[in-house]
Amino acid sequence: MVTKKKTKFFKSLRFRILVILLILGIVPSAIVTQLMISNYEKQAIEVKVSEVSTQCAILCNQIIKENYLNDSSSQSVNSKLELLSNVYGGRMVIVDRDLKVVADTYHVDEGRTLISPKVVKCFKNGEVTNYRRYGQMLEMAVPVKSADVPQIQGAMLVNISISDIMATVGEQEQMAMLLTGIIVALSVLLAYGLSTILVKPLASVTKSIEDLTDGYQKDEISVPDYTETELITDAFNKMLARMKVLDESRSEFVSNVSHELKTPMTSMKVLADSLVGQEGVPEELYQEFMRDITAEIDRENRIITDLLTLVKMDKKSADLQISHMDINQLLEDILKRLRPIADKRNIDLILDSFRPVEADVDELKFTSAISNLVENAIKYNVDDGWVRVSLDADHKFFYVTVADSGMGIPEDSIDRIFERFYRVDKSHSREIGGTGLGLAITRSTIAMHHGVIKVFSREGEGTTFSVRVPLSYIP
Ligand SMILES: Nc1ncnc2c1ncn2[C@@H]1O[C@H](COP(=O)(O)OP(=O)(O)O)[C@@H](O)[C@H]1O
Ligand SMILES: [Mg+2]
The missing domain is CATH 1.10.287.130 (Signal transduction histidine kinase, dimerisation/phosphotransfer (DHp) domain)
Known part of the structure; x- marks a missing residue:
C-alpha cells in the first residue's frame, strides 16, 4: 500500500529553490535598473539646467546692458524672453531689486510684487534650482547682476517643462517592469527544472523504500544513480x-x-x-x-x-533499588548459602577479600548475578575441585572474580555462553538442571550497574569470570 501524503508545497525543496532564485534574480536587477533610471534622470536634468543657465547668463548680460530692470521696453530682450520661454515650454519672470515684476512671459504678474522664497534665497545666495518631479516642472531662480556692481540687481525666475525627460524615465520604468516580469518567469521555469533535477534522487530513494515496504521481496534498496x-x-x-x-x-x-x-x-x-x-x-x-x-x-x-x-530487565534500568552495601558481607552471605551444594561434591569454596569494599548496588539483583556465577562454578566443576571468589577495589571500581577448577568452556562456545538458553552441552546441562538463562541475567544485571563482565576459560582446566563495577552508581 503506497501512502501518498498530502505534499506540503511551502515546505518543499521546490518552493525553497523558487524563492532563492526569485530573490537572486529580482533583487539585483531591481537595484541596477533603479540606479540606472535615477542616474539618467539626474544627468538629463543637469544638462537641461546648465543649458538654461547659459541662456539665462547671456540674457542677464543683455538686461544689464540695456538697463531693462528700469525700462522694460527693450524689444530685443523681450523677444529673447519670448523665444526662451517658447523653446523650454515654460514661463519666465523677471523681478527687480524691490521684488517688483518687470516682465512675465505669461503677462499676469507684471507690476506686482513677487514674494517667493526662491527669489529671496536667490538674492541671498545666488542661483537656486528647485526640481519638482510631479509637476514635471523645473524651477530655477537666476540672479541678475553686472560685473562692476557686486550687488544683485534683480532675479530671473524660470519655470521650464521637463516632461520630455519624465516621459523617457517612464518608458525606462516600464522596460524595467517588463524585465522583472521576464526574470520572474525565467526563475519559475529554472526553479522547476532545477528542483526536478535535485528532487529526483530523493524521489527515487523514497520509491525504492516504498517498494521494499510494500513487497518485502527484496532484501535491500539500491539507487546507484548518484x-x-x-x-x-x-x-x-x-x-x-x-x-x-x-x-x-x-x-x-x-x-x-x-x-x-x-x-x-x-x-x-x-x-x-x-x-x-x-x-x-x-x-x-x-x-x-x-x-x-x-x-x-x-x-x-x-x-x-x-x-x-x-x-523485566529489558525494561531499562529504571527500577534498580540502589543502596550502599558492604560487598565483603554480601559475598560472604552468597558463599554461605551455596556451601551446602559445594560440600555435597566436596568442592572447596574460598573467599579472598583484599580490602573492605563498600559500593552502590541493587542488593537482590547483584546477589543473584554473583550467585549465578558461583553456582555455575560449582555445577560445572569436578568432584573434589575448588571455587575461588576474590574481591578487590581501586578508587573507582570494585572487582569480583569467580574462578573454578572445572571442565572449562570450549573455545567455539565462549562467545555464546551469555546468550539466552545457550548451553555448551545440552544433555549434560539438563542433567545438572540449568535453564541456560543464568549468564544472560547476570550480564544484564552487571550492565545495569554500568559494569562489565569477562570470561577466560580453558577446556579441562577451569574457568574465570571477572566482573568490574563502579563503586558509586550514577543513573
Ligand atoms: N564456570 C563454568 N564452567 C564451565 N562452563 C560454564 C561455566 N559457567 C557457565 N558455563 C556454560 O555456560 C552455559 C550457560 O550458563 P548459564 O547461562 O548459567 O546456564 P545454565 O547454568 O542454566 O546452564 C552453561 O550451560 C555452561 O555450559
Ligand atoms: Mg547457570
Missing part, C-alpha cells in the same frame, strides 16, 4: 540489516522459549501417561514417577521465573 543516494541507501540498508538481525534473534528467542517450556511438559506427559496406561501400578513406582513429575514442575517454574527476570 553518490548521495548511494550514501543514503547504504545507511538505510545497514539499518535494515540490523532490524533483520533483531527480528531473527527475537523469533529465535520465542522458539527457544517454547521449546524450553515444552520439554518439562513432555516429560510430565510421558510419566503421567505411563501411570494411567498401566493397571495395578505398585505404590513405589507411583511415588517415584510423582517425584519425577514434581521435579519437572520445579524446572518449569525455574524457567518461567528466569524468563520473567530477564523480561
Whole structure:
C-alpha cells in the first residue's frame, strides 16, 4: 500500500529553490535598473539646467546692458524672453531689486510684487534650482547682476517643462517592469527544472523504500544513480540489516522459549501417561514417577521465573533499588548459602577479600548475578575441585572474580555462553538442571550497574569470570 501524503508545497525543496532564485534574480536587477533610471534622470536634468543657465547668463548680460530692470521696453530682450520661454515650454519672470515684476512671459504678474522664497534665497545666495518631479516642472531662480556692481540687481525666475525627460524615465520604468516580469518567469521555469533535477534522487530513494515496504521481496534498496543516494541507501540498508538481525534473534528467542517450556511438559506427559496406561501400578513406582513429575514442575517454574527476570530487565534500568552495601558481607552471605551444594561434591569454596569494599548496588539483583556465577562454578566443576571468589577495589571500581577448577568452556562456545538458553552441552546441562538463562541475567544485571563482565576459560582446566563495577552508581 503506497501512502501518498498530502505534499506540503511551502515546505518543499521546490518552493525553497523558487524563492532563492526569485530573490537572486529580482533583487539585483531591481537595484541596477533603479540606479540606472535615477542616474539618467539626474544627468538629463543637469544638462537641461546648465543649458538654461547659459541662456539665462547671456540674457542677464543683455538686461544689464540695456538697463531693462528700469525700462522694460527693450524689444530685443523681450523677444529673447519670448523665444526662451517658447523653446523650454515654460514661463519666465523677471523681478527687480524691490521684488517688483518687470516682465512675465505669461503677462499676469507684471507690476506686482513677487514674494517667493526662491527669489529671496536667490538674492541671498545666488542661483537656486528647485526640481519638482510631479509637476514635471523645473524651477530655477537666476540672479541678475553686472560685473562692476557686486550687488544683485534683480532675479530671473524660470519655470521650464521637463516632461520630455519624465516621459523617457517612464518608458525606462516600464522596460524595467517588463524585465522583472521576464526574470520572474525565467526563475519559475529554472526553479522547476532545477528542483526536478535535485528532487529526483530523493524521489527515487523514497520509491525504492516504498517498494521494499510494500513487497518485502527484496532484501535491500539500491539507487546507484548518484553518490548521495548511494550514501543514503547504504545507511538505510545497514539499518535494515540490523532490524533483520533483531527480528531473527527475537523469533529465535520465542522458539527457544517454547521449546524450553515444552520439554518439562513432555516429560510430565510421558510419566503421567505411563501411570494411567498401566493397571495395578505398585505404590513405589507411583511415588517415584510423582517425584519425577514434581521435579519437572520445579524446572518449569525455574524457567518461567528466569524468563520473567530477564523480561523485566529489558525494561531499562529504571527500577534498580540502589543502596550502599558492604560487598565483603554480601559475598560472604552468597558463599554461605551455596556451601551446602559445594560440600555435597566436596568442592572447596574460598573467599579472598583484599580490602573492605563498600559500593552502590541493587542488593537482590547483584546477589543473584554473583550467585549465578558461583553456582555455575560449582555445577560445572569436578568432584573434589575448588571455587575461588576474590574481591578487590581501586578508587573507582570494585572487582569480583569467580574462578573454578572445572571442565572449562570450549573455545567455539565462549562467545555464546551469555546468550539466552545457550548451553555448551545440552544433555549434560539438563542433567545438572540449568535453564541456560543464568549468564544472560547476570550480564544484564552487571550492565545495569554500568559494569562489565569477562570470561577466560580453558577446556579441562577451569574457568574465570571477572566482573568490574563502579563503586558509586550514577543513573
Ligand atoms: N564456570 C563454568 N564452567 C564451565 N562452563 C560454564 C561455566 N559457567 C557457565 N558455563 C556454560 O555456560 C552455559 C550457560 O550458563 P548459564 O547461562 O548459567 O546456564 P545454565 O547454568 O542454566 O546452564 C552453561 O550451560 C555452561 O555450559
Ligand atoms: Mg547457570
